[in-house]
Amino acid sequence: EAGVAQSPRYKIIEKRQSVAFWCNPISGHATLYWYQQILGQGPKLLIQFQNNGVVDDSQLPKDRFSAERLKGVDSTLKIQPAKLEDSAVYLCASSLRLAGTYNEQFFGPGTRLTVL
Amino acid sequence: GIQVEQSPPDLILQEGANSTLRCNFSDSVNNLQWFHQNPWGQLINLFYIPSGTKQNGRLSATTVATERYSLLYISSSQTTDSGVYFCAPLDILTGGGNKLTFGTGTQLKVEL
Numbered sequence: 001e002a003g004v005a006q007s008p009r010y011k012i013i014e015k016r017q018s019v020a021f022w023c024n025p026i027s028g029h030a031t032l033y034w035y036q037q038i039l040g041q042g043p044k045l046l047i048q049f050q051n052n053g054v055v056d057d058s059q060l061p062k063d064r065f066s067a068e069r070l071k072g073v074d075s076t077l078k079i080q081p082a083k084l085e086d087s088a089v090y091l092c093a094s095s096l097r098l099a100g101t102y103n104e105q106f107f108g109p110g111t112r113l114t115v116l
Numbered sequence: 117g118i119q120v121e122q123s124p125p126d127l128i129l130q131e132g133a134n135s136t137l138r139c140n141f142s143d144s145v146n147n148l149q150w151f152h153q154n155p156w157g158q159l160i161n162l163f164y165i166p167s168g169t170k171q172n173g174r175l176s177a178t179t180v181a182t183e184r185y186s187l188l189y190i191s192s193s194q195t196t197d198s199g200v201y202f203c204a205p206l207d208i209l210t211g212g213g214n215k216l217t218f219g220t221g222t223q224l225k226v227e228l
Contacts, residue, residue, distance in 0.1 A: 033215070042120075042202055042218025043159075056213035089157060098214065103147065103206065105216060107159040 002027065004108030006092050012114045018080035021111045024073070025094030031055075032069055033093040033105065034077050043091050049075065050098050082115045089113070118143050118207045120219035128225045129193045137188040137222045139203030147206040148179050149216060150188050154199045162188070162201075193226045200224070 005024040013019050025032050031050050035043035046065065047057040052072040060067070064083070069075040079086055089110040096102040119142040129135055139148075150162040163170050163177040165186065170177055174193075179186040186203055200223050204216035 035216075040220075042204070042221055043216070044218070045215040048213045048215065050213075056209050056211050056215070058209075058211075091159065098212075103214060104149065104161065104164040106161060107151075109156075109158050112157070 004092055004094055004106055006090075006108040006111055008111055009109065010112050010114075012116065013082055015084055015115050016081040018078065019082055019113065020076050020078045021090050021092075021113075023075045023077070023092030023108060025075075025092070026106055029094035029096050029106075030072075031095045031098045031103070032075050033095075034067055034075070035091040035093060035107075037089040037091055037110070039088070046077070055098065079113075082113075084115050087113055087115045118145065118205050118217045120203060120205060120217055122201075122203055122219035122222050124222060125220065126223045126225075128227065131194060131226055131228050133193050133226075134189070134191045135193065135224070137190070137201055137203075137224075139186045139188070139205075139219060141184050141186075141203075141205045141217075143207075144181065144184070145205040146208060146214075148186055149204045149206070150177055150186070151202045151204065152197075152199050153202060153221070159202070190224075193224075195226045195228065198224055198226050 034046045037043040048055045049069040067077045091110045092108045093105040121140045147166045152160045200221040
């Protein structure tokens with residue numbers, strides 16, 4: 001079974017530029033998450049989707065970050081404009097369901113963003 | 117939200133040694149996952165363990181939900197066990213969603 005796919009794996013941009021990350025979850029997984037991991041810390045949730053609807057985006061800096069999952073499968077996360085403090089690894093995860101005993105989350109390899 | 121503390125923060129082992137990693141959390145949880153983040157940054161699922169004990173090869177985990185802690189045991193450690201180990205309880209959000217709340221991890225280095 002294929003895991004969570006993410007691209008690109010690495011991205012270097014100048015501050016104030018825009019960038020987009022793509023994620024394809026495990027086939028059949030209804031729930032998709034985006035996490036941000038700053039160096040030396042654990043991942044922190046940015047946004048969560050159930051199918052094509054947003055379940056929680058309370059931790060997403062909406063002035064510069066946006067995300068969508070239009071067809072309920074793959075998702076994109078965008079930053080516009082980027083700041084230096086956005087340098088981090090952006091991790092996508094998916095789970096079969098939102099609740100119950102099928103909410104084990106599986107992570108992709110991440111996209112390492114460096115903002116100069 | 118849930119607060120998560122992991123100990124020890126750093127650990128160096130000789131190959132073949134055993135170790136216990138601890139995770140304390142501040143509130144009751146519906147579920148908990150343990151991950152290994154390898155040196156390339158990939159988060160690898162180790163256990164999905166809301167309560168009780170599970171074993172997978174040289175690794176085992178125990179969660180005592182009523183006392184708000186979980187333990188990860190590594191036996192006969194190997195150099196490939198090096199990396200960061202994260203404990204992540206599942207926090208239910210007010211809007212019906214959920215999130216894994218990660219601790220700061222235990223950095224493990226296994227030496228020959």
